[in-house]
Amino acid sequence: MREPVPHSHSIHSFVDLPIIHLSICRYSEDDRTSRCWCRQIVTSYSFSSMRPRPINKPPADPQKTPSRRVLLAEDDPVAQVGLRTLLEKQGYVTVLAHNGREALARYHAELFDLVLTDVQMPEMDGLALTAALRNLEAATGAHLPIIGVTAEVKTGDREKYLTAGMDGFVSKPILPSVLIAEIEKLLGSSAR
Numbered sequence: 673m674r675e676p677v678p679h680s681h682s683i684h685s686f687v688d689l690p691i692i693h694l695s696i697c698r699y700s701e702d703d704r705t706s707r708c709w710c711r712q713i714v715t716s717y718s719f720s721s722m723r724p725r726p727i728n729k730p731p732a733d734p735q736k737t738p739s740r741r742v743l744l745a746e747d748d749p750v751a752q753v754g755l756r757t758l759l760e761k762q763g764y765v766t767v768l769a770h771n772g773r774e775a776l777a778r779y780h781a782e783l784f785d786l787v788l789t790d791v792q793m794p795e796m797d798g799l800a801l802t803a804a805l806r807n808l809e810a811a812t813g814a815h816l817p818i819i820g821v822t823a824e825v826k827t828g829d830r831e832k833y834l835t836a837g838m839d840g841f842v843s844k845p846i847l848p849s850v851l852i853a854e855i856e857k858l859l860g861s862s863a864r
């Protein structure tokens with residue numbers, strides 16, 4: 673545990689301190705009982721620029737081939753942290769988009785080897801994102817592998833998502849070995 677930083681230190685003393693965002697919601701029923709829950713997300717901020725620092729780190733072995741780039745489209749903050757951590761531990765450079773519309777903008781601005789998208793998101797869901805990407809690819813003949821992720825799985829969903837243009841599908845809760853196997857299967861068969 674860190675010791676408290678005295679107030680006399682400059683703002684530069686706080687550059688690498690983690691900040692905890694905490695949201696608390698409460699409600700009452702008949703003014704007799706109240707319930708409380710919270711969700712916390714830990715992230716590091718750089719106070720010098722007041723922007724989140726990128727979490728991407730280069731692979732430990734510089735002799736490795738360049739890292740594959742994954743565009744992660746996920747609206748849930750807890751899932752964002754979990755998926756990003758999992759991918760980066762496997763050596764993937766992960767770029768986050770909070771919804772399909774943001775992911776589409778990132779696609780236009782950067783090159784990616786794979787898209788990992790939540791199926792249900794606000795503004796533009798994973799199916800609409802997949803359709804937009806496949807329409808853009810139709811003109812060039814390119815093909816970017818897309819893996820859909822969702823917690824609500826019904827019989828026939830896998831086939832529905834594959835028919836919609838996704839190349840793979842993983843259900844939540846995500847088993848790391850299943851996700852990594854799906855990614856490696858798709859990236860092993862796609863040209864860089």
